[in-house]
Amino acid sequence: MTIAISIQNLVKTYANGFEALKGISLEVEQGDFFALLGPNGAGKSTTIGVISTLVNKTSGSVEVFGKNVDTHSYETKLDFGVVPQEVNFSQFEKVRDIVMTQAGYYGLPRKLAAERCEKYLRKLGLWEKRDERSRSLSGGMKRRLMIARALVHEPRLLILDEPTAGVDIELRRSMWEFLTEINENGTTIILTTHYLEEAEQLCRNIAIIDEGKIVENTSMRKLLKELDSQVYILETNAQVPAGFSLKQDNMLLNIIDENIIEVTVSGGQSVNSVFAEFSEADIKIDSMRNKTNRLEQLFMSKLEGNG
Amino acid sequence: MLTNHKYIAFETIVIKEVRRFARIWVQTLVPPAITIGLYFVIFGNLVGRRIGEMGGFQYMEFIVPGLIMMSVIQNSYSNVVSSFFSHKFQRSVEELLVSPVPNYIILSGFIVGGMARGLAVGTIVTLMSLFFADLEIQNLFITVSVVLLTSIVFALAGFINALFANSFDDISIIPTFVLTPLIYLGGVFYSVELLPPFWKLVSALNPIFYMVNTFRYGILGSSDVDIVWAFFILVVFIVVLFSSCIMLLRRGTGLRS
Numbered sequence: 001m002t003i004a005i006s007i008q009n010l011v012k013t014y015a016n017g018f019e020a021l022k023g024i025s026l027e028v029e030q031g032d033f034f035a036l037l038g039p040n041g042a043g044k045s046t047t048i049g050v051i052s053t054l055v056n057k058t059s060g061s062v063e064v065f066g067k068n069v070d071t072h073s074y075e076t077k078l079d080f081g082v083v084p085q086e087v088n089f090s091q092f093e094k095v096r097d098i099v100m101t102q103a104g105y106y107g108l109p110r111k112l113a114a115e116r117c118e119k120y121l122r123k124l125g126l127w128e129k130r131d132e133r134s135r136s137l138s139g140g141m142k143r144r145l146m147i148a149r150a151l152v153h154e155p156r157l158l159i160l161d162e163p164t165a166g167v168d169i170e171l172r173r174s175m176w177e178f179l180t181e182i183n184e185n186g187t188t189i190i191l192t193t194h195y196l197e198e199a200e201q202l203c204r205n206i207a208i209i210d211e212g213k214i215v216e217n218t219s220m221r222k223l224l225k226e227l228d229s230q231v232y233i234l235e236t237n238a239q240v241p242a243g244f245s246l247k248q249d250n251m252l253l254n255i256i257d258e259n260i261i262e263v264t265v266s267g268g269q270s271v272n273s274v275f276a277e278f279s280e281a282d283i284k285i286d287s288m289r290n291k292t293n294r295l296e297q298l299f300m301s302k303l304e305g306n307g
Numbered sequence: 308m309l310t311n312h313k314y315i316a317f318e319t320i321v322i323k324e325v326r327r328f329a330r331i332w333v334q335t336l337v338p339p340a341i342t343i344g345l346y347f348v349i350f351g352n353l354v355g356r357r358i359g360e361m362g363g364f365q366y367m368e369f370i371v372p373g374l375i376m377m378s379v380i381q382n383s384y385s386n387v388v389s390s391f392f393s394h395k396f397q398r399s400v401e402e403l404l405v406s407p408v409p410n411y412i413i414l415s416g417f418i419v420g421g422m423a424r425g426l427a428v429g430t431i432v433t434l435m436s437l438f439f440a441d442l443e444i445q446n447l448f449i450t451v452s453v454v455l456l457t458s459i460v461f462a463l464a465g466f467i468n469a470l471f472a473n474s475f476d477d478i479s480i481i482p483t484f485v486l487t488p489l490i491y492l493g494g495v496f497y498s499v500e501l502l503p504p505f506w507k508l509v510s511a512l513n514p515i516f517y518m519v520n521t522f523r524y525g526i527l528g529s530s531d532v533d534i535v536w537a538f539f540i541l542v543v544f545i546v547v548l549f550s551s552c553i554m555l556l557r558r559g560t561g562l563r564s
Contacts, residue, residue, distance in 0.1 A: 054405065090393075105316050
């Protein structure tokens with residue numbers, strides 16, 4: 001399996017003495033959809049900054065598709081595209097000019113650049129805005145413009161730093177679909193995000209970074225398996241009788257309201273049995289939802305473990 | 308990076324720079340033309356008639372080359388410093404830094420952008436001067452080459468200013484407190500022969516003095532300086548400033564944390 005990105009013992013100490021990265025090591029395989037999670041100030045953006053050469057590292061090495069970013073700057077830069085957290089294009093330029101200029105920086109001939117520009121602006125729903133100045137775009141459109149710009153040279157690796165921060169739910173979902181599509185077409189994606197649901201929905205592998213150290217690096221499936229219980233909120237069509245309990249061992253029932261109950265299901269147990277027992281008591285369940293985001297639970301436990 | 312890719316990247320930066328100052332022509336091309344036009348009217352025409360001759364020429368003829376050079380110097384410098392600092396301020400410089408464009412191509416693109424504005428304003432001022440004086444260029448090669456080399460020097464200086472600048476105040480300090488005094492004391496309005504020996508010596512330390520006088524030599528055929536020495540100084544400045552810019556870009560000074 002080809003390694004898309006390999007980070008070894010990466011250390012970054014800023015001029016003010018702040019140690020943002022304390023020797024992190026990480027590998028992301030080609031074709032992966034990889035999440036880098038962490039709280040504010042954990043070192044996510046610094047890691048991306050070092051990969052994209054916007055931050056000078058203190059020590060360590062970064063390789064992109066087997067080539068060192070320091071010694072093979074040209075080849076590695078052709079292989080990745082970066083979508084930063086903050087808007088970083090000129091607010092006075094037109095949408096099309098921003099993408100075309102970026103294509104020019106990568107040496108794309110004008111005809112090919114124009115084709116790619118149209119392709120990605122259309123895919124990201126910005127083609128109609130192509131002749132507008134970028135400052136007139138909404139926040140979500142600006143983020144999509146940065147994605148189009150990062151893809152115009154069709155990199156094998158796309159790095160996104162909090163791409164959906166501050167974006168409404170509908171737009172976030174459409175961006176998820178777009179990212180899933182390009183990942184299925186072969187682009188390796190590394191994503192930092194605060195939205196744990198986003199990582200759970202999109203990513204196959206995950207690393208959690210805290211205080212400049214990797215505290216977890218595993219597959220999403222393995223990580224979620226670590227959960228030994230889940231709490232569901234059930235809404236019933238009738239009042240749950242006082243003293244009602246579940247026959248199953250390791251299932252806790254807590255009546256919150258007349259029609260709302262909380263059920264804790266241990267790992268390995270099926271929720272079908274919960275439905276069966278309510279059905280026997282002639283109580284219909286109208287709706288069911290997970291009380292907490294599963295990944296959020298794990299995330300917090302990992303950070304607490306690190307602290 | 309392949310040669311044709313480098314050329315496309317270079318061309319992209321130059322087009323972007325030219326498009327930028329052309330888009331805001333009311334701010335970039337008109338004000339210097341008006342300012343220099345006022346110099347022609349007030350100093351050249353009204354005051355100049357009372358002064359009579361300077362360095363063997365009518366005063367208006369004498370100051371025209373200096374004023375053309377002044378506009379080239381100021382605009383080559385200010386185009387690069389304001390454009391590159393704006394890129395830093397808006398963080399759009401990151402578009403360039405994450406791309407595979409080599410540092411010398413980035414630098415060359417901005418230099419040519421600065422030269423384009425400097426020469427555009429210089430051309431406008433030259434055309435305006437034709438309303439006030441008859442210009443007969445005595446040495447076209449020297450005239451063209453000195454104006455090109457001078458605009459390169461000040462475009463490079465503007466680039467260094469932009470790298471170190473952290474605020475918009477920082478990009479106006481050098482033009483106000485260094486560049487303008489050097490230009491005014493560089494023999495634009497007077498011949499160095501009028502100065503006492505001490506101030507003659509001080510003028511000899513001012514690089515702009517050599518540039519203005521060499522340009523004046525190209526147009527009028529008369530100069531206060533040795534032309535070969537002036538070209539040597541220009542080339543040395545270009546080599547030193549270009550090398551410094553490349554070193555600063557490599558280190559990421561003002562660009563990378």
